[in-house]
Structures are given as C-alpha cells and as structure tokens.
Amino acid sequence: MKVPPVVKVLVKRALILFVIVLIATYITILVANVGGYIDDLKKKEIEFQVAQAVQNNPQYKDLSPVEKTALIKKLAQVEIKRQGLDQPFIIRSFRYLWDAITLDLGRAEKMTSDSGSRSVRVIILERLPQTILLFTTATVINFFIGLFGGLSLSRKFGSFLDRLVIYLSPTSAIPGWFYGIFLIMIFYTWLHVLPPGGLVDYPPPPDPVGYVLSVLKHMILPLLSWIVSNFFIGIYSNRTFFLLYSTEDYVEVAKAKGLPPGQIERRYILRPALPPIITQFAFAVVFSWSGAIITETVFNWPGLGLAYYQAINLVDVPVIVGITVVFGYLIAATVFILEILYGLVDPRIKAGLGEAL
Amino acid sequence: MSVVSEELSLKGVVKELLSYKSAILGLIILAGLIVLSIYAILFTPFAESGALWNDQQVWLKYPRTAAPEWTNIFSGKKLPKNVYVNMSKPVNISKEGTRIKRTYISEFSFNYDDTPSEVIFFFNASYEKLRPKISILWIRPDGENLSLGEYKIRKGGTSIYLSNNLRLISDLQETIEERLGKKVNKSLTLEDILFRDFRTGDVMKGTYTVRLDVLVKNETDRVEWQGIVYGKVYGLAGTDDKRRPLHLGLLWGAPIALAFGLVASLSITFIQLIISAISGYYGGKVDSVIQRLTEIYMILPFLPMLVLVQLLYGMNLWRLLLLLIVLSIFGTSVKTYRVWVMQLKSYPYVEAAKAYGASNMRIIFLYILPRLIPPTIPSLVLAVPGYVFLEAALAFLGLSDVNIVTWGRIVEEAFSEGALYKGYYHWVLMPSLMLVITAISFALIGIALDRIVNPKLKEM
Numbered sequence: 033m034k035v036p037p038v039v040k041v042l043v044k045r046a047l048i049l050f051v052i053v054l055i056a057t058y059i060t061i062l063v064a065n066v067g068g069y070i071d072d073l074k075k076k077e078i079e080f081q082v083a084q085a086v087q088n089n090p091q092y093k094d095l096s097p098v099e100k101t102a103l104i105k106k107l108a109q110v111e112i113k114r115q116g117l118d119q120p121f122i123i124r125s126f127r128y129l130w131d132a133i134t135l136d137l138g139r140a141e142k143m144t145s146d147s148g149s150r151s152v153r154v155i156i157l158e159r160l161p162q163t164i165l166l167f168t169t170a171t172v173i174n175f176f177i178g179l180f181g182g183l184s185l186s187r188k189f190g191s192f193l194d195r196l197v198i199y200l201s202p203t204s205a206i207p208g209w210f211y212g213i214f215l216i217m218i219f220y221t222w223l224h225v226l227p228p229g230g231l232v233d234y235p236p237p238p239d240p241v242g243y244v245l246s247v248l249k250h251m252i253l254p255l256l257s258w259i260v261s262n263f264f265i266g267i268y269s270n271r272t273f274f275l276l277y278s279t280e281d282y283v284e285v286a287k288a289k290g291l292p293p294g295q296i297e298r299r300y301i302l303r304p305a306l307p308p309i310i311t312q313f314a315f316a317v318v319f320s321w322s323g324a325i326i327t328e329t330v331f332n333w334p335g336l337g338l339a340y341y342q343a344i345n346l347v348d349v350p351v352i353v354g355i356t357v358v359f360g361y362l363i364a365a366t367v368f369i370l371e372i373l374y375g376l377v378d379p380r381i382k383a384g385l386g387e388a389l
Numbered sequence: 390m391s392v393v394s395e396e397l398s399l400k401g402v403v404k405e406l407l408s409y410k411s412a413i414l415g416l417i418i419l420a421g422l423i424v425l426s427i428y429a430i431l432f433t434p435f436a437e438s439g440a441l442w443n444d445q446q447v448w449l450k451y452p453r454t455a456a457p458e459w460t461n462i463f464s465g466k467k468l469p470k471n472v473y474v475n476m477s478k479p480v481n482i483s484k485e486g487t488r489i490k491r492t493y494i495s496e497f498s499f500n501y502d503d504t505p506s507e508v509i510f511f512f513n514a515s516y517e518k519l520r521p522k523i524s525i526l527w528i529r530p531d532g533e534n535l536s537l538g539e540y541k542i543r544k545g546g547t548s549i550y551l552s553n554n555l556r557l558i559s560d561l562q563e564t565i566e567e568r569l570g571k572k573v574n575k576s577l578t579l580e581d582i583l584f585r586d587f588r589t590g591d592v593m594k595g596t597y598t599v600r601l602d603v604l605v606k607n608e609t610d611r612v613e614w615q616g617i618v619y620g621k622v623y624g625l626a627g628t629d630d631k632r633r634p635l636h637l638g639l640l641w642g643a644p645i646a647l648a649f650g651l652v653a654s655l656s657i658t659f660i661q662l663i664i665s666a667i668s669g670y671y672g673g674k675v676d677s678v679i680q681r682l683t684e685i686y687m688i689l690p691f692l693p694m695l696v697l698v699q700l701l702y703g704m705n706l707w708r709l710l711l712l713l714i715v716l717s718i719f720g721t722s723v724k725t726y727r728v729w730v731m732q733l734k735s736y737p738y739v740e741a742a743k744a745y746g747a748s749n750m751r752i753i754f755l756y757i758l759p760r761l762i763p764p765t766i767p768s769l770v771l772a773v774p775g776y777v778f779l780e781a782a783l784a785f786l787g788l789s790d791v792n793i794v795t796w797g798r799i800v801e802e803a804f805s806e807g808a809l810y811k812g813y814y815h816w817v818l819m820p821s822l823m824l825v826i827t828a829i830s831f832a833l834i835g836i837a838l839d840r841i842v843n844p845k846l847k848e849m
Contacts, residue, residue, distance in 0.1 A: 048684075049688075052681075052684050052685050052688050053688055055685050056685055056688040056689045059685075059689065060689075060694065060697070063694065063697060063698055063701075064697060064701065198836075199411065201832070201836060202411075202415075202828075202829050202832030202833050202836060203829070203832075204832070205771070205774040205775075205828035205829060205831065205832035206774070206778070206824075206825055206828050206829075207775075207778050207782070209782065209785070210778065210781070210821070210824070210825075213800070213804065213809070213817060213821065214821070216809055217809055217814065217817070220809075221809050221810060221812070228809075228810075315721075318687075321690065322690060322691055322692040322693070323692075325692055325693070325696070325786065326692075326782045326785055326786065329785060329786060330785070330804075340693065340696070341786055341787075344696060344700055344786055344787060344788070345787060347700065349701075352693075352696070352697055352700065353697070355693065356690055356693040356694065356697055359690035359693050360688055360689065360690050363687070363688050363690060364688050367687065367688070
C-alpha cells in the first residue's frame with residue numbers, strides 16, 4: 033500500500049510534537065516537584081484513601097481510634113512503598129509523566145467541580161468547553177477583522193482611514209483584559225446594559241433558547257475587550273503584510289496582463305500569503321489560551337482560566353499542575369492542526385517536502 | 390526581504406525619529422516617566438516604599454477613598470478637603486473635685502458643598518494613675534451645641550472614631566428630633582448631624598467650634614489632641630480604602646514598571662540574538678538542538694508556568710524577571726533572527742574575516758551581532774508594554790510582590806475591593822492611566838522605529 037506523502041509528513045510531525053509535549057510536560061513536573069509538592073500530594077492522597085478504606089471496612093469497626101490511626105499509618109506506609117513513593121525521584125518523575133500523559137491528574141485538594149467531583153480531570157473537562165467557546169470565538173472574530181480590514185485598507189492605501197488606523201495602532205499595546213476593566217466600568221457600572229461577568233443569568237433561563245441568549249449576552253463584553261485590543265494592530269499589520277505582497281513582481285505582471293483587481297487579490301496576493309496568515313492565526317489561538325487566565329478572572333467567566341485562578345487562590349497544586357499540562361496539550365493540538373492546514377495549503381508539503389520548512 | 394542589509398547609524402535613527410510627530414509624543418511621555426522615576430527614587434523614601442505601603446498606621450490622617458482634588462472642577466461641586474482641628478493653649482484651667490479640668494476651644498471654617506467623610510479625634514496621653522477623661526462639644530455655625538460624648542484615654546495613642554459610633558449617632562439623632570419637635574424619617578450619619586442644617590438639609594458653611602474638656606488627676610499628666618474632619622477629595626490621585634494616597638503609589642510604581650519592562654525586553658532580546666547567532670552561524674547539530682528547543686518552548690504554557698513557579702516559590706519581582714527571561718530565551722523570535730544570521734553569514738565581510746583567521750566568537754560578537762541589533766530595536770521597544778502588563782496581570786491574579794508597590798497591584802486591590810461597583814473610579818483609573826500612557830509611549834516610539842529601520846514599511 034502506498035502512503036501519500038502528506039500523511040507521511042503529518043505522522044512524522046505528530047510524533048515529533050508528541051515527543052515535544054512529553055518533554056514540556058516533564059519540565060512542568062520537574063518545576064512543580066522541586067518543592068516536593070507532588071510527593072506530599074501523593075502521600076496525602078494515599079493516606080486519605082487508606083483512611084477511607086479503614087473507616088468503611090466493617091472488619092475494623094471495633095478498633096479504638098488510637099488503634100485505627102496506627103493501622104491507617106501502617107497500611108499507608110505499605111501503600112506508599114507499593115506505589116514506589118520511596119523510590120528515587122528520577123524513577124518516580126517518569127511515573128508522574130505517565131499519569132499526566134494518560135490524564136490521570138489526581139484529586140484536587142480543595143476545589144470541586146460543579147457536579148461535586150474532586151477529580152482534577154472532571155474539573156478540567158467541565159471548564160474546558162467555556163474557554164474554547166469564548167476564546168476561539170474571539171480569535172476567529174479578530175482574525176477576520178484583521179484579514180478583511182487589512183485587505184480593504186491596503187486598497188485604500190494613503191487615505192484618511194489608512195492614516196487613522198496607523199495612528200490608532202498603539203492602542204493595541206494595551207491587553208484585552210485591561211480593556212475589559214474599562215468595558216465593565218462603562219457598560220455595567222455606568223450604563224447598566226450588560227452583565228459584568230459570569231456565564232449566564234442567575235437563575236439560568238429554563239428554556240434552551242433563553243439560555244443561549246443569556247450566554248451570548250454574557251459573552252459580549254469579554255469578546256469586545258479582545259476585539260478592541262486587537263482591532264487596530266490587527267488591521268494595520270495585515271494591511272502592511274498585503275501591501276508587501278502586492279509589490280511583488282508577479283503581481284505587477286498580473287496587473288500588466290489586465291486581470292481584474294478581484295482576481296489579482298485572490299490569486300496573486302491572498303493565495304501566496306495564505307501560509308503565513310494561517311501561522312499568524314495559529315499563534316493567536318495559542319496566545320489566547322494564556323490570555324484566558326486573566327480575562328476569565330476579570331469577567332468571572334467559568335472556564336479553565338478562572339479555574340486556574342481559583343486554584344491559585346486555594347493553593348490547590350494538583351489542579352494547577354493539571355491545568356498547566358492541559359494548556360500544554362491545547363497548544364500542541366493547535367500546532368498540529370496548523371501542520372494539517374499547512375499540508376493543505378502549502379504545495380511543498382503536499383509534495384512531501386515538509387522537511388524544507 | 391533582507392532586513393539586515395540597511396546600514397543605520399544611531400545618530401541617523403534619532404534624527405529620523407524626531408521627524409515623526411507620534412514618536413515625539415512618545416518620547417515626551419517617556420521622558421516624563423523617567424523624570425517621575427528619578428524624582429521617586431531621590432526625593433521620596435523609595436527604599437521603604439513597600440513597608441510604608443503595607444503599614445496602615447502611617448496613613449491614618451488621610452481620608453478614605455477620596456477622589457482626586459481636580460475632580461471638583463468637573464463635578465461643579467466643591468467637595469471638602471481634610472480640615473484639621475488643632476490643639477491650642479487651654480483657655481481655662483479649673484479644679485473639678487480632685488481633678489484638674491483643662492478646657493480647649495478650637496475653631497475651624499468649613500466652606501464646602503458636601504459633608505466630610507469622617508470625623509476622628511486623636512489623643513496622645515501620658516499620665517501617672519488615673520486615665521484622663523475627655524468630653525467633646527460641637528458648636529455649629531447656627532449656634533446649635535451637640536455633645537459628642539465622654540471618653541477615657543489610654544496611655545499612648547488613642548483614636549476616637551466618631552463616624553462609626555452608632556450609639557452616639559442615634560443619641561444625637563434623638564437630640565435633634567427633640568429640638569425639631571418631629572421625627573426625621575431616615576437614619577442620619579454623623580456627618581449629616583454635624584454639618585447639615587436640620588431644616589433645609591443643606592451643608593452649613595461657616596465657622597465651627599470644638600470645645601474639648603480634659604480631666605486629669607495630676608498637674609503633670611499630659612494630653613495632646615487633634616481632630617480631623619476628613620475630606621472627600623485628596624491630592625492629585627486621591628486615596629484608596631486603606632487611606633493610602635495614590636499619587637505616592639503611582640510615583641513608586643513608575644521606576645519599577647520602567648525598570649521591569651526595559652530590563653525584561655533588553656535581556657530577552659539580547660539573549661535571543663546571541664542564541665540565534667550561535668544557531669545560525671554554527672548550523673549542523675548545534676542548530677538543530679536549538680531549533681528543537683524553540684519548539685519545546687512553544688509548547689510550554691508560558692503564563693501558567695510563570696504562575697506555577699511564583700506560587701510554589703513565593704512571589705518576588707526580580708525572580709519573576711529572571712523566570713520570564715528563562716522562559717523566553719528560546720522564544721519564536723529566535724527563528725526569525727536565525728534567518729537573518731544565515732543571510733549575514735554569507736556576506737563578503739564575514740567571509741573576509743574568516744579568511745584572515747578571525748575566531749568564531751569574534752565573528753559572532755563583533756561582526757554579526759552588531760549588524761543584527763538595529764533591526765531588533767523596534768520589536769524590543771514594542772515588547773516593553775507587554776512585560777509591564779504581564780506584571781500587572783500577575784498582580785491581578787493575586788501574585789504580586791508585597792515588598793514593592795506596582796501599578797498592577799493598585800489596580801488589583803481596587804478591582805478586588807469592588808471599586809468599580811462602589812463608584813471609586815479614580816482608584817482604578819489613576820493606576821490604569823499610568824499603565825496606559827506607559828504602554829502608548831513605547832508603542833508610539835516602537836512603531837516609528839519600525840518604519841525607520843524597515844524602509845520598505847516607510848513607503849507604505
């Protein structure tokens with residue numbers, strides 16, 4: 033069976049990415065464990081489980097509390113040894129890596145999921161959709177504003193609008209979450225037209241349509257904060273980018289041939305600019321994951337970022353490590369999707385020349 | 390697009406920079422910030438700023454959440470400033486039983502359109518046996534006398550917070566209702582009672598008098614006192630809920646923001662340049678190791694890692710800076726710079742240097758790096774706001790260094806104390822304004838520099 037070259041390249045990239053994720057996760061574990069936190073956590077978890085088992089076991093119900101404590105200690109020691117926690121760190125670190133890779137993220141110390149679970153995995157999976165919803169939407173909107181704004185501005189190069197965008201581009205030095213504070217001030221404190229934060233109204237509307245509308249209403253300000261922050265620089269950089277591409281010789285040739293402007297734009301400017309545009313989009317998505325932490329905190333948006341913030345305040349290390357690992361996965365997944373898209377748009381990769389990049 | 394080919398002199402860049410109006414504006418703001426920073430370091434107790442900021446006792450005599458004084462211009466209402474009722478010589482000393490009574494009378498004029506925010510009397514006593522007893526009588530411009538109660542003073546400092554003495558307030562309200570002969574329908578605050586006309590409800594302007602009687606046992610017992618009628622506006626930037634004057638916080642935050650942003654940006658750019666120079670110049674195995682490292686770094690979740698380390702090892706601004714540098718040295722810019730190095734490597738003058746036997750280090754540091762610096766300067770300048778806001782973002786997550794005052798920390802405190810919902814706009818706006826103008830100044834300069842060193846952009 034003949035494997036198409038594009039699949040070969042993708043499989044290879046996926047493997048490399050997987051190794052990179054392994055190393056990145058391992059670094060996270062090393063960082064988190066230098067203070068001995070994970071060890072303490074694991075031991076505490078074992079003691080908790082053993083204590084539960086002893087309390088619930090009818091066989092031990094006649095023991096005095098002192099005897100019970102002694103028994104719990106003894107059984108916990110056995111369990112710690114069985115799980116290899118008395119082994120040197122190097123060996124254990126690989127076990128933690130395996131746990132992280134298989135998403136066996138352990139139990140939260142203090143946080144619970146909305147359904148009441150203490151499992152870090154459940155907490156994360158419950159919060160993840162909200163983060164993806166908000167920040168993917170924000171990134172997509174920003175991407176298209178930049179793309180179409182830049183394209184139309186590059187046609188009107190030198191106009192008043194063009195200069196206005198250039199002059200206003202420094203406003204993007206201010207991050208979205210910071211604009212968020214002002215937006216709350218204007219639209220909530222002052223005008224009272226939009227909610228300052230949260231996912232839905234309280235109590236949540238019972239019918240699905242009302243629920244969706246309520247969520248949309250709560251999304252307006254966080255989305256707006258990111259759009260405002262990115263608006264001018266997005267348009268400005270895309271405009272400059274398209275202008276650079278439109279000075280290429282082959283564009284001049286196309287113009288000389290008398291092709292209609294629309295066709296020149298599509299075939300000779302947009303098409304070759306596509307790979308870098310996609311890269312730019314992927315980086316924006318990657319960046320949005322990190323930005324989520326602080327923006328969700330400002331808007332009290334119940335996503336992964338807010339969970340991270342809550343975990344910080346509760347010093348709930350398993351949740352923090354778990355979310356850090358999941359952020360790593362998200363970034364890796366984004367990079368992998370980028371590779372696939374590259375494979376689709378870049379003829380060199382289609383031809384199996386991926387190594388050239 | 391060969392960026393490194395353009396030969397640029399520093400003098401030429403500065404000259405061209407000054408031809409951009411936006412850059413001049415940016416430079417003026419930056420110069421202002423630098424002057425502020427120098428002033429903060431030289432003329433304020435900057436070294437102890439963190440300790441002072443955390444010490445609530447220091448700020449007792451400032452009003453709580455007061456707006457900046459200049460807001461009076463916009464509101465059209467003259468909000469009160471702090472008024473001090475100071476001790477003078479006793480007007481009368483008499484005997485009352487076995488005790489000595491000293492009577493003080495102090496006057497102050499109050500000509501504002503709103504009631505003050507608080508009234509507090511401070512005492513400092515030294516005595517032998519019996520605690521001195523004081524009683525305060527408040528005489529309003531309309532001649533109305535109100536007794537503000539009797540208090541016993543402890544050794545050392547005593548503060549009498551009249552505004553949250555609920556018993557006193559309800560007693561006073563009863564007194565007023567008796568004199569008016571009718572019920573007042575709402576519960577009044579102490580400031581309403583002391584400063585408003587009972588009938589019209591307007592704030593009374595004029596001369597107020599405080600009579601203070603101090604009863605002591607011995608001739609040598611001493612009681613010093615001061616009354617403060619707290620205002621609703623203070624200084625250039627107002628105060629926060631812990632009475633701290635914000636202008637000091639803004640002043641102390643300036644050198645830290647500038648130093649943090651510039652040091653982070655400079656060191657990250659230069660380390661990245663060196664790494665890319667080594668990667669691009671040597672090529673081969675060194676290159677591929679460095680390139681794989683940049684890919685690993687791309688996957689490392691940057692902000693969560695920063696947060697994780699800060700949390701586990703304790704928050705410290707300079708550790709944050711170090712960590713930031715460590716987490717950024719293999720950033721994506723390394724890939725861009727490396728391409729430039731590879732272009733430069735094939736230039737004749739580098740070939741010539743190789744031919745006369747220059748060492749690799751000499752070529753990298755003396756022939757390649759200097760040529761790379763000009764094109765990286767715009768991005769270096771443009772990156773500064775990002776780092777300043779990064780500190781603010783971490784502060785916002787509750788990870789701020791308690792030993793220093795930063796703008797981010799002030800914004801975070803305002804936000805978490807609900808300044809936005811309670812209407813203390815100045816508390817959020819003033820530090821935000823500092824962050825914003827700092828960011829804008831660097832962005833203005835950076836964008837202009839970008840057009841200068843990338844001449845292709847200039848035509849556009």
